[in-house]
Amino acid sequence: MMSSNVCFNNNCKELVEKTRKGWRRRTGEFADLCDRCGSAYDDGKFCETFHLNSSGWRSCESCGKQIHCGCIVSFHTFVLLDAGGIECISCARKSFILTPNPAWPPPSLFLPLQPERIKDVNNWNPIAGSGPVPWRQAPSLFNGSTIQNELQHKASFLEATGSINMLSLGERPSASSSENNIKDSCEKLMNGKLKIGLPGTLENGHAGLNREEPPKSCISGPRQLSYANNDLSAPSFCLTVGSACKNEPTDHSKVSVSVPQQTTLSTPLGKQLGGHAKVDCAGEMQVRNSKTRGDGRGKHHLLPRYWPRISDQELQQLSGVSNSVITPLFEKMLSASDAGRIGRLVLPKKCAEAYFPPISNPEGLPLKMQDLKGKEWLFQFRFWPNNNSRMYVLEGVTPCIQSMQLQAGDIVTFSRIEPEGKLVMGCRKASTITADQGSEACSSGNGVAANGNVSTKSTKFSEEVPANSTKKGFSSITHVAAADSTSARAETKVSDDLVKESLGNNRSICCKRKGSTPGSKSKRLRIDNEDLIELKVTVVQAQGLMRPPSSGASTVIVIEGCEIEEYEQDAPIIGRPTIPQIDHLGEKIQWVQCEDCFKWRKVPDSAVLPSRWICSENSWDPERSVCSAVQELTADHLRDLLPHNNKASKKKKTSKQEMDLVEHLDGLDALANLAILEEGETLPASSQATTKHPRHRPGCTCIVCIQPPSGKGPKHEQSCDCIVCKSVKRRFKTLMLKREKKLSEKEAEAEVACQKLQPPLAGQLLDADDIQEPIEDAGHFSPQHRELNNEGSVDDPSYLNEKKFSASPYKGEIDLNAKPERDDELSPGSDSGSMMRILQDAAEQYVRHCGNGSFVGNQKNGDGAGETNPSNCVIVSGSHQTDVDHNRPLPIGTAASLAPNDQ
């Protein structure tokens, strides 16, 4: 531009009328050359012609050919070797090292050779699989404009720092150009806390570690130079830990990070995945090659949680292994599945695609990986088709994970050893994350080598999870993440925080992970049995203090088997804990302890007491409205009633309570039994039940898992007002509400289905899958139906069992495989409908007893009833089927509406 009429070649400056296009400048424009220069450029002899006396000439490591590595013109003609040195593009092709110089702009952008280059890259893909891992993505595929900006940023940056490896190499401003979004990436990196060293990178102008190092060190690892490129989303960066750097001090400073590299989806990857168009964060289009573009995965930024946060110590360790440049690729917190016995480690898709060899066959290919000890492991890197996408997994990792003593929640890191291109797997124990600000944790973690350390830490871990871990070794640490609904989010949040944090300490991440669930995304709360129990107890206790507000309605949600009452309208009243009992007259009462004198007073069951209650408030028994009054309860009696602090006692107490209340099994009974989870006695059972239900883990106390076998467990009388029963009632209300809602929504459809299916249904007892069930169910709630049921089954405990569980091998036992949350997925063989049926029947019966339909109406919404599936709710119970006559006639809509009203 500036010299449209002057040859861009400084050594020429010839005035020309018509210029020829030369290399692409950082501005995006092409250098205008005179004929002579243009020809030289086209012939690939520009540097030989004009830069012979310039610095930057190097020899191809393979053929010895002299290549000018010092200017943009020849940028595309060589490749930086992982081990150092360069190789001319021809040799590089032969050796399949086609990865473009990462640090440099894609040659394609600068030279006419682009096509070739691109071709190479493309070709590389197939090869990549078997060859070196293509982890260094080809230079960015950005278009000129972007590049230019990038370049400029970079250039300036680099120049400022003056220490970046690239610079050291030479003079290639262009190098900077290749990095796109550096800024962006830097930010990310920084955020991601690549404190390690982010070479200071671009953002702050510090070359980070590199700065301190002699330029040559930088040079030692060509790889280092490579940073940049594509989407910076991936915070990978090259650390020069090798010879040059390795001897340096251990802290971050010592590790030289060449540059954060983004891995992105290099061509190969992109291609293979087919995916998304790639526009990197900067919005730059990758122009590199059609394939890449085609695939384009536009958002390829690796999620922050996968950003490698390797400490220098870790790096050192790694470097120690190979004595070379280490490029952290990514890391991943082991999920329960990953650490499980299955031996499959799910790889983040983008990471897999970006750093592992491209694979087109689901079979994948064997991938060698080395641990910090230098031990080699062979995994199968493969993928499964999944939702039009792929799920990448590393199979056969169990031995390795075990050797590293990793468990769910721990982090495995993947790095690459530059010279060899070997993949290295390191690790960090979750338990160390917190404490170790230092790198010890990491080191130990990384260190597989540091088994000792690891074990120590892991020990702690295992202490927490004795049982599980013992057997499974790396079982899914159910305990780890305890109830963290937070953990999952915590993670996310942490990430953000981390991002904000400066790079100081990688460990920060540790904090985040600590106690987090395995799997940053863990959606399911995992909790150890004991913890679960504790938590549950705590919750139960807390709930025991709650009394419904005047508005009454509460929504019960179940979390990990623990029912949590939600009061949406009015805050619940926190009442004083009491001990319910049925007195000799058969009346329900509750015992409450005076806060002043500690004597126990009897109050009506309906009494809602304030958290602080004293004898003077005993308006029900004037005689005992003073502390001086004698306690009615005898010591023995009290002993029996008193809840104990320990779980066992609690169970005892509760069960006793329950037993005291037992009368006969009726509808409420069924409901109550379903909700028995709150009773300690069921806790033990939960484990057992869990074993039958894959979806529930040991310790799961959800209503499904805790359901005791028929005939077992405490029974509740219809009028029982114990906490359990109340919960059940509330749940039932919610259930009804949801059901009603659901029914309404499907009314039309249901009706049609109903008519179609009715005939067959009559003969079927239980078919959870049957579409008609909803209808039936609806009918179930018709007044008549209820009547009928009432007589037929209310008083007959066996009714529920025999009819409702007819499909189950265990009477009264709920199929743990049931998926209450799923409407249409109940499998024919599944007993999933059982619980619903039980609930329904019980509810029905209960309703009859209660004789009021208000509760349904009270439920503001059914969403709160977490565990029950609306649709499932609709499922007709076997009993109903017998009453088909009554039910069937009712249109769903009617039925639905009737249900609530009826009650």
Added chain:
DNA sequence: CTCGTGCATGGTT
């Protein structure tokens, strides 16, 4: 009956 495999599901992001 257990285990491994491959795919499906659905919660999260």
Added chain:
DNA sequence: CAACCATGCACGA
């Protein structure tokens, strides 16, 4: 809303 991915789970060995 779609992609991701942790986990479920059917099926075969």
